[in-house]
Amino acid sequence: MPSHLSADRPAAQPPGRGPVDALISQARRLKGDVDAVRRDAAGGEADHPRGRWQRALYDLALHQLDDLDEHLAQLRDGPLPTAAVSEPAPRGSLLSRVGSAEWNLQTDEASWSGELYRILGRDPAAAPLTLDELPSIVLEEDRPRLTAMVTDCLVDARPIDGEFRISRRDGDVRTVHMMGEPVLATDGSTASMWAVLRDVSELRRSQRAVSETRDSLHRRREAARGEHRLAAELQEAVLQPWRGSLRLPHRVPGALDLAARRLPASTHTPIGGDWCDALELAGGETLLSVGDLTGQGVGVTSHMTMLLGAVRGMAMAGAGPAQVMAWLDQLLDATVQPALGSAVCCRYRPGTRTLVWAQAGHPAPLLFRGGTGRVLDAPDGVLLGATSGPVYGQAEEALEAGDLLLLYTDGLVPGHTGRAAANLLLGLAPRLGGDRTAEDCVRTVVEEFGTHEREDNACLLAVKITAESRS
Template identity: 60%
Template structure:
């Protein structure tokens, strides 16, 4: 639309219809492409509560509204060309004199009570020499006002605005008429049917030959749907930012909590510590433990899980070995894991055997305010007798490597922690010999078919000189696996 800077009616010539039709065709093709992206994005957003997907869907809706508005404006431009001039009439003969305005498909959804299509553009001119006011038919539709009621003067126009925006319009018009500044601003009007709509107004003064303001023209566009889409884009973007910040904070807290709870030692650990040699008759078939453990994060590492491993020397000289894991991720899982691991340590120090200890853990998890399921393995090793007393709760049994052969220890009965109240857990006993290697792990180490390869590591364990070397063998085989969940490994090697 021309931007008159003088009252000379020949200041601008209307564009030809051919290029407008080409632009309309391009807009239609662009709208079809946006629709394809919208459908894909909407389907992804419905399957997930990820705020980033909602933000992407909102961006698609905003892009669709922009193209819809472009189609409306191009259609109005073509209608005007069809009504004016011989060139437009000649173009109409080729296209049909009553060619309809371009209409792009709209996204489904209610229009807020207004008859004017969202994005419709109307024009107005206020002539200060004749006091005439001219409104286009589209502007009457935009305001929900009947043409027979007449166009609004500049003095009447503010009464159609919401009270908070009247000063905005007054300032825009004053700057235009007094200082000659172009009008470019937004305000909200109350549509004839009562709905509040947002209107964007652009205009300029028209000067006579003496440089005085002869009239003012303006173009007003309904941008209600566009602003609503933009608001949704901002809100979903902010929601995604908050979600990402919350996830980063939760991940940091979970990592800090995990690091505070899991054993601080790295490399090998020996239980009991080196001391005076013990006569073979006094120590039976047992020996000191050489220990090594490792935590393996999941492939994404976005959230920390509730897996643990632990080893501690008990007051009577025996050693506690335990691994386990909880369902879920994040601070909730790690805090519950910290609670259970603290309970394991406390009950083991008090002398509770592995079977009853599992029963108390089950009761603790069942009574927790944050219900969860968990699996655990608890072993108590006596270095004097070489006896391993152990119990499990829905957890993989330990693997014993002896003389170049690996086997899984026969598991005692024991269901998942938190599954059934007052569940009972059996115990099993195994005599370990010097040179034996015991491998404890959580389920996330590898997929079940791959875990079947663990016994095949026996020859390499037999050649290893320490628990740390055995751990290195496990990490070489399974450390690079794309795990869906985190995992823990604990190696215990019986010393001579």
């Protein structure tokens, strides 16, 4: 592009090679660092919207740094002559990305750098397009934008800074960013217009990818929040509120002291299928149950509400714990979306202080008495939905006034399951023995394990046998 003088300042002189070379080295080091971080992060959440969004941002940053590197190189080396484009340049190289032009309004002549021919897909042997001819290669919907920019520059002496799309002779559509200024004559009139044009097609593609993946991630988060709200509402609709000790509506005061707590996961894990429940039955007996369905989200929570309703209905109809387990297995096996679950179902008979219970692949209740604790011997039982027609056993446990039962779901002790979790809970026996109420016992367990990072939801039900239990 020919040098020019504006009315208010001389044309800027190119900087020396030394400072520009230093900037180029810094840009390339930064580009290498970004690329290394991108490769390190490539293995995580590859198919998740968050992972796609992060990759798109890395690609966008690299495109920006590529542009910076190449623009600095051209600043150092100067524009190439028109003849330099006679040989094809690799797609995405400097030759195909930055060009310059000047249009002389007094002679109606145009001067293009070699790079601009490559950007616009023009034959370098052909004459450059005049300002009147330039719109002929611009997409029709973008022509008004180009016309407005050029008019503002020539009439009102405003700088040009905008984009438009061109259609090249090979059918490729490219996005071009143009920056320019008017060159004023001594009398203040516009003598010519100069501009730098940049092919930003790949950059805009990366920006669109970032925007699309960001929008996808936002929609996914909104859907997850909506699902979480629905799952929470389902839980609240069917589970006891468990704020403090539970007082069953018709229970003789002091017969059983009950308290429970639902402990949510520390992460953004959706609500799962955990439950704990207590229900008065005919004849003064009490139904106690805990359970957990595999999976998370509103589908699992809806399955949990169905199973809990079935447990209550079967128990009220007189079914014993083993029979309840067998029927629950059949019910879960018959659902449209089969799932696996574990559960403990108990009937407490206050007249004899007897606990009758069954389990389906679930941690057995813990019994604390006299400052020590033990795991109840579990009857036979397999996971609900794991096999066809399983047989569930039933056990009885004689309880005493002052005994404490803990029923819980996996996840109560973060990082531990099965026997390891049970042993840690049993280790609280000396402290639990001094607690006067079921709510005190729940508080002790939560203080010990409730503040840890939790990857899964959990439920805890504490049952204290009081001295007034015998009829």
